[in-house]
Amino acid sequence: MKTLSFSAFRLRRERLSSTASPRLRPWxxxxxxxxxxxxxxxQGCVSFPAAAPASGQARLENDLFVARDGARLGLTxxxxxxxxxxxxxxxxxxxxxxxxxxxxxxxxxxxxxTYAYDQRGFGRSPNQGRWAGxxxxxxxxxxxxxxxxxxxxYTPLFVMGHxxxxxxxxxxxxxEALDADGIILAAPGVWGGAxxxxxxxxxxxxxxxxxxxxxLTGESAGRQASDNIDFLRAMYEDPNVVKDTRxxxxxxVVRMMGEGWDAxxxxxxxxxxxxxxRDDIIPVKKIRKAAKRLSGEVETxxxxxxxxxxxxxxxxxxxxxxIATWALARADREPPRRAETLEQAVPNLP
Numbered sequence: 548m549k550t551l552s553f554s555a556f557r558l559r560r561e562r563l564s565s566t567a568s569p570r571l572r573p574w575x576x577x578x579x580x581x582x583x584x585x586x587x588x589x590q591g592c593v594s595f596p597a598a599a600p601a602s603g604q605a606r607l608e609n610d611l612f613v614a615r616d617g618a619r620l621g622l623t624x625x626x627x628x629x630x631x632x633x634x635x636x637x638x639x640x641x642x643x644x645x646x647x648x649x650x651x652x653x654x655x656x657x658x659x660x661t662y663a664y665d666q667r668g669f670g671r672s673p674n675q676g677r678w679a680g681x682x683x684x685x686x687x688x689x690x691x692x693x694x695x696x697x698x699x700x701y702t703p704l705f706v707m708g709h710x711x712x713x714x715x716x717x718x719x720x721x722x723e724a725l726d727a728d729g730i731i732l733a734a735p736g737v738w739g740g741a742x743x744x745x746x747x748x749x750x751x752x753x754x755x756x757x758x759x760x761x762x763l764t765g766e767s768a769g770r771q772a773s774d775n776i777d778f779l780r781a782m783y784e785d786p787n788v789v790k791d792t793r794x795x796x797x798x799x800v801v802r803m804m805g806e807g808w809d810a811x812x813x814x815x816x817x818x819x820x821x822x823x824x825r826d827d828i829i830p831v832k833k834i835r836k837a838a839k840r841l842s843g844e845v846e847t848x849x850x851x852x853x854x855x856x857x858x859x860x861x862x863x864x865x866x867x868x869x870i871a872t873w874a875l876a877r878a879d880r881e882p883p884r885r886a887e888t889l890e891q892a893v894p895n896l897p
Contacts, residue, residue, distance in 0.1 A: 605690035607698060612664040615690050621671030621787075625651035625661045632703045632878040634870075635695055635727075636663040637688060639710030639736065640800050641789035642782075643670025646709060649778070650858040650867050657871045660702075662695055666715070668796070670787040678799035681806060685719040692726050703878040707731035707870070709858065710829065711800050714739070714807030721810035729817040729877050731870055734855050737837040738829050740805020751801060754794055762791035770827045773856035775863075808837060815842035819873045821866045823853020846873065 605615045612622040623644040634654065638646040644663035651661035665672040667679035667687060688706075695704060706727040708716035713735035719725060754761075773779055782788045820838040824831060838847045848869050852862040 605694045607662075607694050612687075612691055612694065614687050618667065618673060618687075620667065620673075620687065621665030623647075623651075623663050625655045627655045627658045627660045629658060630660040630699075630702055631658040632660075632705060632874045633695060633699055634659055634661045634731070634874065635692055635704060635706045636661055637706070637708040637712030637715055638663065638666065638669070639712050639734075641669065641792060642709075643672075643787045645670070645782075645785065645787060646856075647858065649863060650870075653867045654871050657875070659871060659874060660699075662691070664691055665787070666712070669789065675787075676789050676791070676793060676796065678793070678796040680799070681715075681718065681803055684715050684803070685722060688715055688719050689723075689725065696726060703728045703874075705729045705731060705874050705877070707733060708735070709733040710736045710855065711803060712736075714804045717810040717814060718803065718806035720814045720816070721806075724816070727816075729819065729874065731874070732818060732820045732838075733866070733870075734822045734826055734829060734857060735807060735820065735834055735837060736800070736804040736829055737808040737811060738804050738833050739801040740808055742805070742808050742833055743801065748801075751794075751798055761794045763794070763797065771854065772828055773854045773860050774825075774852075775856070775859050775861050778856070778859045808833070811837040811840040817843060817877065818845045819870065820845065820847045821853075821857065821869065822849060823855065823857040823860070824849055824851045825853060826855045826857075828855040 600616065602617050603613075603615065606613050607622065610622050612620045614620060621644060625647075634651075636644070636647050636651070638644060643665040647661060647663050651663070654661055664687070666684055668674050668677045692704065692706060704727055706716055706725055707730070708714070710733070713732040714737065716725070716730060716732065717735065717737075720730065783790070818838075818841050820834070820841070822829075822831065822834045826834070835847075838845065848866065850857060850862065850865055852860070853866065854860050857863060857866050
């Protein structure tokens, strides 16, 4: 897999030591103020489309998820024979529903059906490689959940996001609580916004403003997403995986991860957070901090041999089992959805 790289814009930050000359400190403060002003001024230089107006009800059709505006997004379903729970899965940056191709069959054997769609601009969905914008991505998630609820009104539903997908889940949940019985955040993408160095943010905004269509391949990043080399090779050869990332898409995902980080301090619910101690894509300390900011019933699992793609790692058995156990335990304690409540809710579903 071509790992998303920001190395083209990685600039060294000079830090003042405690023994630095006092005359340098005012310049450092002025520099940071200028960078902050630059980053703020450039934010409006690159804009993304708002969510398109709804033209109908979202629905599931074989290998398609038809969104509210009629967009036909890729869909893959791994069905359990007698599902006790459902996972609505949201993939990460440059990926698609195939990200769950090793995890979902395992869950299906244990009574969990997995629905995974290709977000706009990714995989089999329209405009591959183009950033659709946070409003549309969050709206699609909410409509996807509603469509699954409509088809499976009495089965407990859990929403899972991996990496950028987790940021989408968190940001949408902040806007309005998701209709889910629990939320699973796998290697959540929370490295954006104020969590990134100011110099980097200003540089990225400038670069995306000047050359939004320029692409990065990530070849020089020197980062590893998983220890499952066969899986990485398959991703590299898969035409549904984006290999060249546009600068405006890099900016888009950074902003989305910033939304995810901001949301972590405001959302509440039943959460399971799983990540690998060897994650080489999202800083582990950022994931740890975000998990601690969540409110409600929060369980966190760290896997010493886990990487960023921990659902596909060679040591994936542990996180896959933990996710299944967590979801099924909550499915057992979840009371059946009452028919009259469902009938009242359906007319208002997107």
